[in-house]
Amino acid sequence: MSALQHKVLVVDDDPVVGKSFNRVLSQKGYVVVTAENAQEALSKVQEGEYDVVFTDIKMPGMSGIELAERLKVERPWTPVVIVTGFGSAANQERAKAAGVSSFLEKPLSPEMIEGSLRQALLEAVPAVVPGLVEAAHPEPVEEESHLKKVALFVAAPFIGLLYAVMLPFVGLGMLAYLGVKALKKNATATKVISLVAAPFIGLAFIVTLPFVGTAMLAWLGVRALIKKTQVE
């Protein structure tokens, strides 16, 4: 597999570290993406697949160890390398338990960066079968059958069409939800909304009332009939 196809995520609140990785690895044909905290890293991982994740331990918010744990739960096939200047035994133990590939201690040299990446990729070979990572498959050892790939290919336009139909409704629903959530924070707005919504809610009750009443009467009638049949 060419280095060009490998994508590396570097998570460190110090941008110099990300730049160092970029400088060393991009020359070798790797694609380096950086994140300044764990939250940003998680959202980047959600958006695209990475072959290796390097993370610092001490970061504002979620620590690198927590990030590694999250990644190992969500994407167990992605190798995670911890980069730190604070390699305490407790941290190392916790990281190992989470399935972290290796520890890289600062200060870093270009050889260390490239060496650890190569090692992580080598370790990941049984798990990182090309394409499985892309498909985010939880059982990476088995390659997808060609039949399954073709089936997905054939199903794609129909799923796409379904998404296209649903997209405006989901979008409007989300907008409405966000709008209501924002307005709920404002007491005056809540009162105004209640006032505006009141006649519509009342109308909805009036419209549904006869149906609910009829349904209840029908239900009571059916229940009485059943009871009468059972007594006879």
Added chain:
Amino acid sequence: MQKLYINPLPVRIWHWTNAVGFILLIATGLQIRYLDLIQLVPFRTAVVAHNWVGFVLIANFFLWLGFYLFTDKIKVYHPELSPTKYFRASFRQMQYYGYGIFRGDPNPHHVSVYHKFNALQSMTYQIIMMLVVPVQFFTGVLLWDVTRFAAMVEMFGGVRVVDTVHVLFFIFFTGFIFIHPYLASLSHTPWAHFKAMITGYEEVEDEAPKKGAASN
């Protein structure tokens, strides 16, 4: 600037043949449909050219289909099976196209060999390539020889129905031929995506090596 080999040769041949072919089909189709308004070439020539270009594009479609069916690049057209992931990515992309791009925000979609399309493109191309284009070719073949395919044309509700579907999709493709180059110009440079469809290599914009980075 990183370069990823995103567009293999068969895809590039298919793409540019398709581009030229669709422009010719639109031009000749316009003349056939609006004979009173447009007379670029004699009517008969327009019909013959429309038919021939149509058949070339049908063959070209099978080149595209064969390439994707028999290589691992088939994954490029695989659907996102998680609606949550799909909708989240779509709304991020919409926000980028509608707002972020004007502020210079980075594109939320990161191109990779098997994920060359963002969520919106993925949905659009799945529908276009596997539903709209085949239907357009199919209705085109039916209209090419209405007598030969009379039974089938009748089955679909007659010439008027088949023709309406063909013309509606023709209008859609005419719109697409304008929108597509505009969207293709929204890379880090206006020509980057065009270049990628010629060389095969896509430039990945936000992973460029930065000068002055420390090596520790």
